[in-house]
Amino acid sequence: MAQGRGDLGDGESDPGASEVESASAGRMPYVLLRGALMLSVIWVMVIISADIDPLSVSLRPHGDRLPLLGANDAPLGEADEKAVASSMDNQAQEIDANEPGQAPENQALHVDAEGFDIFQLAIDSPFPKPVIFVRVSGSWCNANALEWKRVFLSDGMTLGIENMEVVKRKRKSASHWKLRYQIALKAPCPGETHVFWRLEYSSLKDALADYPAPRRSFIGAPSGTGVISIAPPSGLEDPVSQLEADNTWLVRKADQRSWQWPSTARRKCALRDKLPVTVIGDSQPSYMCAQWRSHRPNVFCELVKGPLNNHSIVEKYVAVLDNADRGGALVINAAGLWEAALGTISLYRTRIREILDAAMRASFEHVFYITTTMVHPIHYAGLYNDSRKWAMTAPRVHELNNEAIALLSTPAYANRVHVIDLESLSLGSEDDPMTATDMRHFGDITNEALAHHLSCAMIDAEPSLRRPMWTSRHVATIASERARSSSSHPEGSFSP
Numbered sequence: 001m002a003q004g005r006g007d008l009g010d011g012e013s014d015p016g017a018s019e020v021e022s023a024s025a026g027r028m029p030y031v032l033l034r035g036a037l038m039l040s041v042i043w044v045m046v047i048i049s050a051d052i053d054p055l056s057v058s059l060r061p062h063g064d065r066l067p068l069l070g071a072n073d074a075p076l077g078e079a080d081e082k083a084v085a086s087s088m089d090n091q092a093q094e095i096d097a098n099e100p101g102q103a104p105e106n107q108a109l110h111v112d113a114e115g116f117d118i119f120q121l122a123i124d125s126p127f128p129k130p131v132i133f134v135r136v137s138g139s140w141c142n143a144n145a146l147e148w149k150r151v152f153l154s155d156g157m158t159l160g161i162e163n164m165e166v167v168k169r170k171r172k173s174a175s176h177w178k179l180r181y182q183i184a185l186k187a188p189c190p191g192e193t194h195v196f197w198r199l200e201y202s203s204l205k206d207a208l209a210d211y212p213a214p215r216r217s218f219i220g221a222p223s224g225t226g227v228i229s230i231a232p233p234s235g236l237e238d239p240v241s242q243l244e245a246d247n248t249w250l251v252r253k254a255d256q257r258s259w260q261w262p263s264t265a266r267r268k269c270a271l272r273d274k275l276p277v278t279v280i281g282d283s284q285p286s287y288m289c290a291q292w293r294s295h296r297p298n299v300f301c302e303l304v305k306g307p308l309n310n311h312s313i314v315e316k317y318v319a320v321l322d323n324a325d326r327g328g329a330l331v332i333n334a335a336g337l338w339e340a341a342l343g344t345i346s347l348y349r350t351r352i353r354e355i356l357d358a359a360m361r362a363s364f365e366h367v368f369y370i371t372t373t374m375v376h377p378i379h380y381a382g383l384y385n386d387s388r389k390w391a392m393t394a395p396r397v398h399e400l401n402n403e404a405i406a407l408l409s410t411p412a413y414a415n416r417v418h419v420i421d422l423e424s425l426s427l428g429s430e431d432d433p434m435t436a437t438d439m440r441h442f443g444d445i446t447n448e449a450l451a452h453h454l455s456c457a458m459i460d461a462e463p464s465l466r467r468p469m470w471t472s473r474h475v476a477t478i479a480s481e482r483a484r485s486s487s488s489h490p491e492g493s494f495s496p
Contacts, residue, residue, distance in 0.1 A: 336372025
């Protein structure tokens with residue numbers, strides 16, 4: 001007979017042990033049932049209250065890895081524990097938004113030979129090759145009350161690989177992948193740096209599909225946050241100067257809402273007073289133009305709506321350009337948002353060529369092509385049922401801009417059309433939609449920032465467009481002329 005709990009091993013049983021076993025056996029099903037029921041109730045309450053995606057939360061122990069923040073849609077309380085990574089790949093700091101805890105303070109990042117700060121992001125995903133939205137932000141560059149951030153999209157393989165590369169992909173089940181990315185950035189200021197990530201699209205291939213898209217590629221979840229600490233770079237005395245030199249980080253003063261590039265944030269960028277500027281495009285360029293026109297009356301806004309696969313829309317653009325007689329400067333974007341939603345990427349160059357040729361024939365002295373501004377589907381809850389906007393994705397906007405830039409780089413246009421990038425600035429303006437549910441238009445704050453950046457870029461490309469700066473000599477001359485005019489025409493007399 002096998003030795004059991006009530007068996008002494010010599011053929012005799014312990015009566016006391018038998019009585020205890022019998023009593024325990026009688027209570028065991030009830031105890032197990034009650035425990036299982038309590039655990040089930042607690043688990044259901046946690047899921048309902050936190051709305052947790054099972055794939056976005058992992059409860060495995062930290063071991064010797066950094067403890068990392070939980071998903072954004074789970075409540076984040078005090079950290080239960082802290083640990084310091086003892087052996088990280090490439091000596092990098094890791095931020096994993098799928099494990100509870102809080103990143104330890106005062107952790108030095110690995111810095112490579114080129115001065116890039118290196119850290120890793122590990123997430124759970126239902127897709128093997130998703131496109132990730134990442135925002136890295138911080139504040140307080142020395143004594144300067146500045147906030148700064150950088151936003152980018154990446155699949156770690158093709159899109160955005162200058163910032164983020166996939167270093168590990170492991171399949172846990174048919175719909176559960178463990179992904180690890182390595183992010184390399186030159187953070188402008190030391191101290192506490194916040195990292196936010198969100199699984200944005202199921203894959204780059206899905207997000208680039210032309211209309212009608214076979215499926216909705218935008219996912220928008222899970223998401224997470226983490227905190228890393230960056231040590232001051234050696235020899236860096238003025239972080240603001242580094243920001244202006246780098247021009248990849250958006251900045252703003254702590255008491256402002258508008259994000260700007262450091263190279264233009266402190267500039268006036270006033271165009272010549274009498275310079276007419278005509279802005280032609282679809283809805284978002286028109287909204288930006290209206291904001292610009294509110295304080296510059298000689299800006300003229302021409303709205304053309306519709307995708308270019310309808311040739312009548314191409315003809316509308318051409319007609320507006322052929323009838324233009326103002327001269328001055330032309331600012332144009334050819335149906336970028338409409339093409340993102342309903343167009344065909346491979347045909348975009350062909351369709352905008354006719355429009356650009358019309359712009360060359362028109363009477364404008366200077367021609368500027370502005371890239372299509374970014375879209376932020378996270379704001380549009382109705383997207384799940386609105387299949388007409390499934391193809392309006394950020395990767396499609398980016399690819400359409402690449403197509404336009406490639407065409408404008410050819411000899412026919414390269415020396416006659418200046419390209420001004422609005423995509424990057426608008427990608428970092430995800431926090432300012434025109435309305436709470438608008439995925440493609442921006443509020444007044446961002447439209448003002450876009451117009452300011454546009455003015456500065458126009459002046460940089462064509463310095464003759466800058467408003468003349470008044471010198472002390474000019475001021476003295478004007479004052480003298482006004483004095484002579486006042487003595488020649490006393491108050492109350494008529495002067496022509």
